Amino acid sequence: MKASGAQIIAHLLERHGITYVPGIPGGANLPLYDAVKASKIRHILARHEQGGGFIAQGMARTTGRTAVCFATSGPGATNLLTAIADAKLDSIPLVAITGQVPRAMIGTDAFQEIDTYGLTIPITKHNYLVRDAAELLEVIPEAFRIAGSGRPGPVVVDVPKDVQNQVVEFDKWPDPLPLATPPRPSAEEIRRAEELISKAQRPVILIGAGVVSADAGDFVIQLAERIDAPIASTLLGLGAVPSSHPRMLGMMGMHGAPSTNYIIHEADLVIALGMRFDDRATGKASEFCPNAAIIHVDLDRCELGKIKRPTLAVEADVKEFLGELLQHLSPGPRPEWRERTDELRAEFPLLMPGSDDACQPYGCVLQTANLLDEAPVVVTDVGQHQMWVAQAFPFSFPRQLLTSGGLGTMGFGLPAAIGAALARPDKTVVLFSGDGSLLMNIQEMATAAELGVNVKVILMNNAHLGLVRQQQELFYGARFHASRFEFEPDFVAIARGFGWNACNLGQATDPVEMLATALSQPGPTFVNVPIPRTVNVLPMVPPGAPNIEMIGGHSHVCQNA
Amino acid sequence: MSAKTHEPITPNDQIIRDERRPVLRLVVRNHPGVMSHICGLFARRAFNVEAILCLPIEDGQRSVILLLVDEDERLEQMVRQIEKLEDVLEVTREEDGHEPFEAMARYLAS
Numbered sequence: 001m002k003a004s005g006a007q008i009i010a011h012l013l014e015r016h017g018i019t020y021v022p023g024i025p026g027g028a029n030l031p032l033y034d035a036v037k038a039s040k041i042r043h044i045l046a047r048h049e050q051g052g053g054f055i056a057q058g059m060a061r062t063t064g065r066t067a068v069c070f071a072t073s074g075p076g077a078t079n080l081l082t083a084i085a086d087a088k089l090d091s092i093p094l095v096a097i098t099g100q101v102p103r104a105m106i107g108t109d110a111f112q113e114i115d116t117y118g119l120t121i122p123i124t125k126h127n128y129l130v131r132d133a134a135e136l137l138e139v140i141p142e143a144f145r146i147a148g149s150g151r152p153g154p155v156v157v158d159v160p161k162d163v164q165n166q167v168v169e170f171d172k173w174p175d176p177l178p179l180a181t182p183p184r185p186s187a188e189e190i191r192r193a194e195e196l197i198s199k200a201q202r203p204v205i206l207i208g209a210g211v212v213s214a215d216a217g218d219f220v221i222q223l224a225e226r227i228d229a230p231i232a233s234t235l236l237g238l239g240a241v242p243s244s245h246p247r248m249l250g251m252m253g254m255h256g257a258p259s260t261n262y263i264i265h266e267a268d269l270v271i272a273l274g275m276r277f278d279d280r281a282t283g284k285a286s287e288f289c290p291n292a293a294i295i296h297v298d299l300d301r302c303e304l305g306k307i308k309r310p311t312l313a314v315e316a317d318v319k320e321f322l323g324e325l326l327q328h329l330s331p332g333p334r335p336e337w338r339e340r341t342d343e344l345r346a347e348f349p350l351l352m353p354g355s356d357d358a359c360q361p362y363g364c365v366l367q368t369a370n371l372l373d374e375a376p377v378v379v380t381d382v383g384q385h386q387m388w389v390a391q392a393f394p395f396s397f398p399r400q401l402l403t404s405g406g407l408g409t410m411g412f413g414l415p416a417a418i419g420a421a422l423a424r425p426d427k428t429v430v431l432f433s434g435d436g437s438l439l440m441n442i443q444e445m446a447t448a449a450e451l452g453v454n455v456k457v458i459l460m461n462n463a464h465l466g467l468v469r470q471q472q473e474l475f476y477g478a479r480f481h482a483s484r485f486e487f488e489p490d491f492v493a494i495a496r497g498f499g500w501n502a503c504n505l506g507q508a509t510d511p512v513e514m515l516a517t518a519l520s521q522p523g524p525t526f527v528n529v530p531i532p533r534t535v536n537v538l539p540m541v542p543p544g545a546p547n548i549e550m551i552g553g554h555s556h557v558c559q560n561a
Numbered sequence: 562m563s564a565k566t567h568e569p570i571t572p573n574d575q576i577i578r579d580e581r582r583p584v585l586r587l588v589v590r591n592h593p594g595v596m597s598h599i600c601g602l603f604a605r606r607a608f609n610v611e612a613i614l615c616l617p618i619e620d621g622q623r624s625v626i627l628l629l630v631d632e633d634e635r636l637e638q639m640v641r642q643i644e645k646l647e648d649v650l651e652v653t654r655e656e657d658g659h660e661p662f663e664a665m666a667r668y669l670a671s
Contacts, residue, residue, distance in 0.1 A: 118597060121594075121598055122601055122605055125647075127594075129594065146647060300645075301641055302641045305637075305638075
């Protein structure tokens with residue numbers, strides 16, 4: 001068999017089930033583009049490489065399967081870095097294939113040359129600079145295996161232009177490699193977990209992205225019901241357990257409901273599943289769940305003991321762990337604890353003022369949810385709107401929420417929504433964004449218009465970098481600086497200019513009706529929602545403070561603390 | 562071997578002979594970039610590597626790297642991070658691992 005490096009890549013992508021590849025062509029990846037044109041892969045032309053990276057992320061986050069994106073050398077690769085770093089922090093399986101200058105020119109500061117390999121070392125699970133086209137027969141399947149195995153993450157494959165053109169002979173096409181088998185819990189670990197659970201009077205279950213990627217939500221519910229424990233989630237765990245489940249407390253941490261943080265504070269056992277004790281979730285780590293034993297289950301052993309020293313550390317896939325545990329665990333009703341958690345929830349709920357008003361933050365989120373008969377895929381950008389969505393949206397299925405958690409990348413939303421719409425053409429995709437975030441990748445409106453994807457953008461427009469303004473108000477003596485946008489673009493006109501349907505809820509006599517019409521329109525639709533400009537996301541744990549010190553929480557004395 | 566061309570220099574014996582400092586022994590795939598993966602892990606955690614020795618082994622497909630590092634409570638986390646690297650095949654903590662560094666020190670001092 002004979003093929004060029006570029007043809008090998010295109011064919012192996014097909015063999016790995018890749019149907020869409022977002023990206024942007026340039027001098028150093030043109031051989032690849034030529035080969036992909038002759039393949040069954042459909043290329044999605046992004047308008048900025050970061051957009052292309054996030055379109056791929058949108059596909060990967062929605063399906064759980066590894067997605068691919070392309071960029072050329074130099075600025076193409078540097079533009080892609082943010083999307084790769086974002087995938088690393090949120091454990092998203094992504095294979096980024098970049099063009100590189102020809103081998104002979106590497107290291108000469110050639111036109112559009114940058115050390116992509118060096119730049120991506122700290123933001124990838126693994127990366128390659130391919131030096132011979134024959135290596136691609138191993139590297140491409142390996143890249144998919146690494147991206148999708150264990151704790152998923154991004155892999156970069158940097159391919160010099162002459163390697164793309166190099167023709168090699170080989171015997172047969174390699175098959176996709178099996179993903180690594182996730183580590184299983186030992187019988188002893190299960191026995192110890194059972195023991196800790198049976199001793200506990202006030203257990204709490206914490207879930208994170210690992211529960212989503214292991215698709216273990218049902219097992220978590222079974223565990224919660226079996227041991228009579230409430231469930232709290234990190235930002236990235238939302239959706240794994242439906243918000244409507246009676247034991248689901250919603251998001252924990254910096255912007256969690258006061259009751260959620262109090263309940264965790266009172267726990268005598270924390271069962272942490274596929275979550276990594278991120279500071280936004282735990283507040284000051286040393287004062288997080290101070291009286292609790294900790295069972296920490298994660299398939300990345302680097303996470304075990306990184307922030308909190310667990311009583312029992314289990315290196316395992318969450319689903320495997322729960323499957324085993326549930327086979328052995330006897331029911332343990334805990335009526336007193338249930339009563340106590342119900343009491344805290346009734347006394348210290350999340351307050352959601354303005355729920356009826358579509359032009360108020362909570363109203364905007366809840367009315368949108370209300371108006372859609374079928375649960376949409378929900379995408380957010382980063383900032384206040386993101387937290388309002390995380391707090392208020394009634395999530396009902398895993399992978400429903402796509403949000404940049406670890407890196408917190410403004411500009412994530414629009415391209416990720418496009419990717420989600422490509423991966424789930426059966427669903428409506430709703431992007432809640434802010435006027436700061438949307439501008440950071442607004443060029444992808446052109447991509448969305450070209451594709452006609454079913455993306456609804458709900459722009460919570462307060463003419464501010466709202467979360468920055470909030471921090472300046474709360475922690476910098478209200479000395480506002482660089483958080484107000486003095487110039488306010490006409491977003492409706494911009495959206496129309498990109499060929500979108502667009503409307504402005506601020507000019508509606510009946511905003512809910514206008515929102516309903518917008519959501520029912522086919523294709524990309526933009527809704528500008530002018531929200532009050534100085535509303536804060538509450539409650540808020542000041543950065544570095546313990547979770548029970550919430551601004552806009554309620555004064556409270558914990559029992560058992 | 563021809564005569565050495567360098568001037569003798571004075572290695573820091575205090576660090577090199579400090580028995581409390583652990584030595585890590587890594588077996589890695591031998592190709593460009595592996596060293597930056599490993600050093601990058603230490604660098605971005607502000608964790609100093611005091612000394613490095615690296616030699617290709619067997620048919621040259623693999624190398625052994627010896628790292629003289631600081632005793633630090635983060636070391637266990639570092640070792641786990643190193644183990645996660647695709648190109649690292651093995652990590653062990655060497656007991657009495659200072660000898661090669663002392664040999665290197667003698668070479669430089671002579």
